Amino acid sequence: MKFTKLLATAAVALGMATTAMAQDKTKVGFVYVGPVGDGGWTYEHDQARKAVVEEFGDKVETVYVESVPEGADAERVMSQMALQGADLIFTTSFGYMDPTINVAKKFPDVKFEHATGYKRADNVSTYSARFYEGRAIQGTIAGHMTDSNIVGYIGSFPIPEVIRGINSAFIHARKVNPDVEFKIVWAYTWFDPAKEADAAKVLIEQGADVIMQHTDSTAPLAAAEAAGDIIGFGQASDMAEFKDGPRVSSIIDDWAPYYIDRVKAVMDGTWESKDTWDGIGPGMVGIGEITDRVPADVKAEALALKEKIASGEYHPFTGPINKQDGSVWLEEGDVADDGTLLGMDFYVEGIEGKIPE
Amino acid sequence: MLKLEKRPQPSKAYAYTTPFLAVLATMFFGGLLFMALGKNPIEAILTIFWEPLFGEFAFYYRPQLLVKGGPLILIAIGLSLGFKAGIWNIGAEGQYIVGAICGAGAGLAFYPMEAWFIFPIMILAGAFGGWVWAMIPALLKVKFQTNEILVSLMLVYVAEQLLASMSLGLLKNPEGHGFPGSRNLKDYPSAFNEEIITGSGMHWGVLAAFIAVIFAYVLLNRHMLGYSIRLTGEAPRAAKFSSVNPARLILFCLGTSGALAGLAGMFEVSGPAGQISIDFNVGYGFTAIIVAFLGRLHPVGILFAGLLMALTYIGGEIAQSNLGLPGAAIQLFQGMLLFFLLAVDLLTNYRIKLVRKEAA
Numbered sequence: 001m002k003f004t005k006l007l008a009t010a011a012v013a014l015g016m017a018t019t020a021m022a023q024d025k026t027k028v029g030f031v032y033v034g035p036v037g038d039g040g041w042t043y044e045h046d047q048a049r050k051a052v053v054e055e056f057g058d059k060v061e062t063v064y065v066e067s068v069p070e071g072a073d074a075e076r077v078m079s080q081m082a083l084q085g086a087d088l089i090f091t092t093s094f095g096y097m098d099p100t101i102n103v104a105k106k107f108p109d110v111k112f113e114h115a116t117g118y119k120r121a122d123n124v125s126t127y128s129a130r131f132y133e134g135r136a137i138q139g140t141i142a143g144h145m146t147d148s149n150i151v152g153y154i155g156s157f158p159i160p161e162v163i164r165g166i167n168s169a170f171i172h173a174r175k176v177n178p179d180v181e182f183k184i185v186w187a188y189t190w191f192d193p194a195k196e197a198d199a200a201k202v203l204i205e206q207g208a209d210v211i212m213q214h215t216d217s218t219a220p221l222a223a224a225e226a227a228g229d230i231i232g233f234g235q236a237s238d239m240a241e242f243k244d245g246p247r248v249s250s251i252i253d254d255w256a257p258y259y260i261d262r263v264k265a266v267m268d269g270t271w272e273s274k275d276t277w278d279g280i281g282p283g284m285v286g287i288g289e290i291t292d293r294v295p296a297d298v299k300a301e302a303l304a305l306k307e308k309i310a311s312g313e314y315h316p317f318t319g320p321i322n323k324q325d326g327s328v329w330l331e332e333g334d335v336a337d338d339g340t341l342l343g344m345d346f347y348v349e350g351i352e353g354k355i356p357e
Numbered sequence: 358m359l360k361l362e363k364r365p366q367p368s369k370a371y372a373y374t375t376p377f378l379a380v381l382a383t384m385f386f387g388g389l390l391f392m393a394l395g396k397n398p399i400e401a402i403l404t405i406f407w408e409p410l411f412g413e414f415a416f417y418y419r420p421q422l423l424v425k426g427g428p429l430i431l432i433a434i435g436l437s438l439g440f441k442a443g444i445w446n447i448g449a450e451g452q453y454i455v456g457a458i459c460g461a462g463a464g465l466a467f468y469p470m471e472a473w474f475i476f477p478i479m480i481l482a483g484a485f486g487g488w489v490w491a492m493i494p495a496l497l498k499v500k501f502q503t504n505e506i507l508v509s510l511m512l513v514y515v516a517e518q519l520l521a522s523m524s525l526g527l528l529k530n531p532e533g534h535g536f537p538g539s540r541n542l543k544d545y546p547s548a549f550n551e552e553i554i555t556g557s558g559m560h561w562g563v564l565a566a567f568i569a570v571i572f573a574y575v576l577l578n579r580h581m582l583g584y585s586i587r588l589t590g591e592a593p594r595a596a597k598f599s600s601v602n603p604a605r606l607i608l609f610c611l612g613t614s615g616a617l618a619g620l621a622g623m624f625e626v627s628g629p630a631g632q633i634s635i636d637f638n639v640g641y642g643f644t645a646i647i648v649a650f651l652g653r654l655h656p657v658g659i660l661f662a663g664l665l666m667a668l669t670y671i672g673g674e675i676a677q678s679n680l681g682l683p684g685a686a687i688q689l690f691q692g693m694l695l696f697f698l699l700a701v702d703l704l705t706n707y708r709i710k711l712v713r714k715e716a717a
Contacts, residue, residue, distance in 0.1 A: 035685065036683075065674050069636065071639065073639060075629075077674050080417075083417060084679065098631055157521070158537075345535040357522065
């Protein structure tokens with residue numbers, strides 16, 4: 001226990017040092033799973049970091065480390081930031097969950113914010129976005145736009161978040177087009193342009209003319225562009241450079257309001273551990289501009305759906321919805337509870353194939 | 358005019374000094390790179406090499422050197438045996454993964470029982486897993502003369518799929534809310550690879566790495582088998598005429614390197630990493646190849662090379678966080694190290710001669 005004590009004393013000493021300095025600067029650390037130039041997930045977190053700098057100017061100092069592997073390396077990077085006097089640390093990948101909890105135990109005075117996880121502590125908050133709301137809108141567009149009635153979907157890992165997205169997109173595609181089928185390829189990566197491009201090519205060869213992706217690079221859009229007459233969507237970031245090509249809309253993660261809010265809470269001394277799961281309404285999920293490639297009536301329908309979701313009038317998982325095996329999941333008019341959504345490990349009725357195990 | 362002339366004998370002096378030259382060249386050109394990025398080069402180099410060892414928070418970073426270096430050394434020692442004999446196991450990453458799966462699986466099979474014998478069983482299972490995975494390219498090479506470089510490398514990707522499958526299926530934490538990944542072994546005392554001395558960073562895997570260094574040294578210098586390994590690598594024809602059995606040598610070298618990589622995986626999953634997850638492997642098996650060569654395939658050299666590599670990782674993170682250096686610049690810096698090592702290696706086998714241009 002000597003080590004923990006040592007760390008704790010260091011933390012206390014630093015705590016005093018930082019409170020002494022607190023008048024001038026709040027130090028905020030960011031741990032990234034990919035490079036800031038990935039054009040997707042990490043890029044958006046870094047945009048939010050920049051927004052924090054812009055908002056608070058001299059009162060804040062931000063530091064970040066890119067491409068940090070999950071596990072022991074993440075623990076070391078977080079400890080290092082805490083030792084160097086960070087007051088608040090954002091850990092921006094699901095795999096940082098246990099490392100965040102471990103490091104938070106050693107530095108009780110440092111606040112932690114872990115993205116997309118479910119473990120909290122007195123100094124650890126969690127936050128995530130309801131991306132499935134955006135998927136509902138993409139599904140609607142995809143259902144209308146496909147001619148081959150085959151929508152290709154590039155999954156990263158078969159975890160609840162991704163399965164939720166597939167289900168939401170499928171339900172809404174089927175709503176507007178009863179003949180639509182989903183072909184799903186698992187890339188087993190969040191960011192690997194080569195693998196993502198291969199997955200897109202496979203799907204296009206199998207007849208898909210709409211590609212949806214839950215991976216972070218622009219490679220699937222580039223593959224769609226190369227193949228011609230295929231449409232796709234920006235993921236995590238707007239991916240606006242493909243606007244003249246295949247990209248017809250996008251899901252944008254907008255972490256800036258949340259990050260600014262949390263940094264402010266630390267400055268004001270009002271920070272408390274909590275769980276945040278926000279969607280289109282509060283602005284955490286943004287829908288990128290729908291291009292003219294989409295017919296006006298489809299665009300209007302998609303935007304109307306967005307409004308209904310934002311206002312809370314409509315929930316993308318509203319019954320009747322059956323599970324893949326035909327059993328009833330939600331009765332007519334029932335709305336899915338967050339617990340089931342968070343642990344979603346089943347496809348809805350109509351999706352073919354099995355979730356890999 | 359400068360001319361390269363092959364040395365009749367590789368230079369012993371250069372063999373020992375080239376790693377240092379490579380490090381110095383890396384520091385110099387890395388410094389230029391950091392300067393081009395608008396950073397103070399001296400400050401950046403000091404942050405990478407000095408800060409983790411003697412800086413303000415060295416009490417935290419020094420143990421981390423062992424944590425990061427341990428698996429690199431353990432794997433590199435195994436690889437060096439094969440490399441010496443011209444047997445190229447490029448798939449240590451796969452053997453590392455399978456060792457981790459087997460080790461963690463063996464431990465979790467006993468959950469929640471607490472007993473002293475669980476951890477030793479996990480160690481055996483981890484070594485066995487890595488050994489089996491390496492036996493595939495070994496047997497294929499012995500029986501069908503397949504290329505072990507390709508087969509062992511391809512098996513890395515197979516192992517990665519297996520890892521994903523285990524994280525999502527068989528080994529998935531039943532209390533994990535449907536998320537992938539096994540139980541955290543840190544919460545299971547009998548299976549947890551704890552630090553032997555708290556706060557030292559010295560877990561059982563680091564100890565195993567040190568033991569492997571000693572054994573490899575003894576094997577190579579005092580043992581007939583070690584002699585056969587060296588002979589096969591340095592003088593294949595002579596080896597053929599002596600009593601060296603190539604098939605046995607292939608099985609031994611690949612098997613040993615696989616078992617050691619498997620052990621490294623097992624110690625990592627049960628200690629620093631804590632759990633089987635889809636992204637469990639972070640490239641130790643590949644980085645160990647660099648470590649093996651940086652250490653001149655010599656056990657003691659590998660020990661230092663592993664620690665040096667760990668230093669660049671840890672120092673690199675500090676440089677990113679404190680100085681705002683991009684992550685890619687750090688990777689480039691590490692790449693330079695291998696590049697310069699191979700470049701100055703030339704001096705071991707060749708000498709530079711100044712020749713006057715002859716009259717035409």
